Each structure stands twice: as C-alpha cells, then as structure tokens.
Amino acid sequence: MKNQRAIKLTGIAVGTALASVSTAALAQEQWTMTTTWPDNIALVEVDRHWVELVNRLAGDELQINFRAGGTLMPGTEVFDATETGSIDAAGDWPGYWAGLSPAFSPLASTPSLFNAADYLNWINQWGGWELYQEVYGEYNMVYLPYGILNNESGFMGRTPIESIADLDGKRLRLSGRDQGRVLEKLGGSQVTLAGGEVYQAIERGVVDAGEFSSPGVDYSAGFAEVADHWSVPGWHQSASVFGVMINKDSWDALSEGTQEKLKVATIATMTWSLAWSERESTEATQKFIDAGVEIHQLPEEDLIEIQRMTNEVILQGACEDPLHAKVYHSMVSYMQQYATWRDVSVPYNMSRVTDDLPSLHELESCMNQ
Numbered sequence: 001m002k003n004q005r006a007i008k009l010t011g012i013a014v015g016t017a018l019a020s021v022s023t024a025a026l027a028q029e030q031w032t033m034t035t036t037w038p039d040n041i042a043l044v045e046v047d048r049h050w051v052e053l054v055n056r057l058a059g060d061e062l063q064i065n066f067r068a069g070g071t072l073m074p075g076t077e078v079f080d081a082t083e084t085g086s087i088d089a090a091g092d093w094p095g096y097w098a099g100l101s102p103a104f105s106p107l108a109s110t111p112s113l114f115n116a117a118d119y120l121n122w123i124n125q126w127g128g129w130e131l132y133q134e135v136y137g138e139y140n141m142v143y144l145p146y147g148i149l150n151n152e153s154g155f156m157g158r159t160p161i162e163s164i165a166d167l168d169g170k171r172l173r174l175s176g177r178d179q180g181r182v183l184e185k186l187g188g189s190q191v192t193l194a195g196g197e198v199y200q201a202i203e204r205g206v207v208d209a210g211e212f213s214s215p216g217v218d219y220s221a222g223f224a225e226v227a228d229h230w231s232v233p234g235w236h237q238s239a240s241v242f243g244v245m246i247n248k249d250s251w252d253a254l255s256e257g258t259q260e261k262l263k264v265a266t267i268a269t270m271t272w273s274l275a276w277s278e279r280e281s282t283e284a285t286q287k288f289i290d291a292g293v294e295i296h297q298l299p300e301e302d303l304i305e306i307q308r309m310t311n312e313v314i315l316q317g318a319c320e321d322p323l324h325a326k327v328y329h330s331m332v333s334y335m336q337q338y339a340t341w342r343d344v345s346v347p348y349n350m351s352r353v354t355d356d357l358p359s360l361h362e363l364e365s366c367m368n369q
Contacts, residue, residue, distance in 0.1 A: 029062045029253060033244070035091030036075035039068045041195055042220045042280070043213060046147040046242055046273045047091035053265035061258040064089070075194070079245065083139045088250040093242050094135075094143075098177040103135045103323040105177045106331060107145075109152075109237040112182075112303075112310040113357075114331065116150035116239040116274055117350035118338075123241075124267070126334040131327055132243070142251040144262060146269040147242030149277045152234035153218050156227035157202050157209025162296045164305060166231075173198050173210030179236040181313040182306065195221070202226045211236060215288065216280025224291040231296050235306050238352065242273070304356070311358045318358075318366040325366035332357050 033051065037044040051066045069075045069091075078090035079097055095108030106113075114122070122128040123145055136143040155161050155172060168187035174180055180190035191207050198210045203226040211234065212218055243266075251259065289295070298306075318325035335357055342351045 028060065031062065031064045031088035031250060033064050033089040034067045034072045034078055034087060035069045036078055036093065036096065037069045037091065038196060042217045043242065044068055046269065049272060050146045050244065050265055050269040053268055054262055057265055058258050058261040062254065082141060082245045082247050085247045085249055089244050089246045091244050095176050101135060101323060102177055102317055102321045103327050106327045107132055107135060107241065109176055109240040111179045112235045112238055112307050114239050115352040116148050118352060119148050119239050119241055121338065122331060122334045127330050131330060135323065136245060140248045142246045142248055143243055144266040145241050145243035146266040147273040148270055149214050149240045151239055152211060152213055152237040153215045154230060154232040154234040155209040155211050156223050156230045158228050159208045160229040160296055161209060161231035163299060164302045170208040173201055173207045174236060176237065178313050178317055182309050185309045199223065199226060214277050214281045215284040216277060219284035219287050224288050224293055227293055229296060230288060230293050231298065235303065307356050314358045315362050318363050322367050325363050328358065329363040329367055332360050332363060
C-alpha cells in the first residue's frame, strides 16, 4: 500500500511538474525582429547586443528571433510592418521616418546641437524618453532608444572640402531633413542614398562626397578604398540615436516585469554602444590616416556660421510642425538648464559647450501656434 501510494504521489508530482513546464512554455512570447541594417553595416551590432541581453534577461518570458536587415523585407518597409504588427519589432534610425513627421528628425540626430552625452542626459533625465513614446505612439509603437553614437565622421570623397565655401555647388550624400536644409543654405545639394549605396556613389562620382556614420562604421563599409579626403568635424550629425520600434500590441502582451527587463537591456546597450563606437572610431581614424586619406579641419569661423544657419533651420522647421517644435524646445531647455553645471566644470565637462542656441521664446511660439 505504501509503495502504491508513493507511486501515486510521485505520478501526481511529475504530472504537476510537466504541467508547469508546459504552462511556462506556453507563456513564453516569441517575437520576430529585424532592422534597417544589413549584415555588412556595423550598426547591426547594436541591435544584436540588445537582443542578446533581452534573451538572457527575459528568456523565460520572451525570446526574440532576430534577422538582419534585408533578410525579411527591405529596410524601407520595417516601419509599416512594425506599425501593423506584421513583425513585432525592428531596429531603426528615427530620421528615416521624418517624411511622416518632422519630429522624428531631432529624435535621430541634430545638426550642430547635441553631442552623445547630451542625448544620454536628455533621454534619461530631461524628458527625452517620454517624447520618443509620444512621437512613435502616434504610429501604434513603443520605442526603446538603445544606441548612441557621438558625432559622425564628416564628408568623405575624392574632392577636398576645407571650408564651407567648398560646399557651394557640391552634390553630397547626406541623411536628415534638418541637415539637408542646412546644407542647402551653405550652397550644397543633398543627395539621398541608402547607407549601402554610398561606397559606389563616391567611387563612381555620383556624389562629390558623402557621409554615413561614425569612422568605425565608415571604415568597415570600405570608404578608405574610395575616398582621398575627409572633412571634419561631422557638424551635420553632432550625435546620433538608434533604437527599436515595438508594436504596441506586442508590448502590451508582455508582463510589467518583462517590460522592465527590456528597459534594463536598453539602458545597458545605450552605454555599451557609446563606448563601443568610440573605440571603433579611434581605431578606424588611424586606419584612415594609414590608408592615406587626408583630413581637413573646418576653421572655427565656419563652425560659427554653420551654427547660425542651424538655428535658423531649427526655428523654420519648428514653426511648420508643433510636435517638431516641442522636441526641439525640450532639447534647448535642457541645454540652457545644464549649462549651470556644465560651464563651471570646464574643462572636465561632458556636454557640448555653446551659448549660441535657437531662441526658446520663438520655439514656444511655434509650439502654441
């Protein structure tokens, strides 16, 4: 009797355990995620880093099946696919969607305003996180900004650009709505090309020069093979943000605990991405020099003029769209507030030091029109 009872109890225990395993297996969400970046663009490593962290931190509740850009669909289609729920998530650069709403532009990058430390501060402590949710929320998405790169390389090509006067009449590959407007004020023409097309455009003379990303990314894309000249600094994108768009229904299906784990992975990837890109950029700059690429530093008076034109472009765009104005108003407010500490901590400060900013009063007027 005792043996039969023991067998019966053991059977119950095993059955309960199997039921628990079955329930856990059923409870695990399976997501499909892709990105705008193909395997030959180094930025895909930021997406992969986040996915690996999530799968380690939340693997019992969520497993993300990641596919590099172009393997499921063209990169241009990932926004619509995430919005409609055809896929659960997609890595992106917000500036690609500025045609839908100009507010996406400063969420991705700013011409001659934020550096990487500013984005880090603003996103985490000065209201930036909430603005990403507001803008992407209009398209049925949650957004986790997990990648930050400091200022981009600058223009590379076979034609030297030693001053802003050299931009006049030039055809330049350049991303970004606001960036293109500044370039036009400087006399250049914006050419829009996918990142994977920049190498051939420089090689074949389709553009006089081009930019894509940080030195590390640009070197891995082969730019040292086709460029003889490199104009610095990368004023057009003084820092850049990348992240993941998540379908709102997919996000809401997760428990609060799992959502928090995704946010933890986001903050961890954000700091990793900055250190990773700075190391890559340091090594790549030396490789460009070793390859014989000549670096041209724009003079200080040119950077002052670029800042003046940038402020005009920011105010112009702000008065065309209240949400665009709201994002820039938040950014400029941060710059003014942070200056209290930033300026007394020079030369050990983190933020970009400048007092030449767009008018906060005019931005407020654009928000309320």
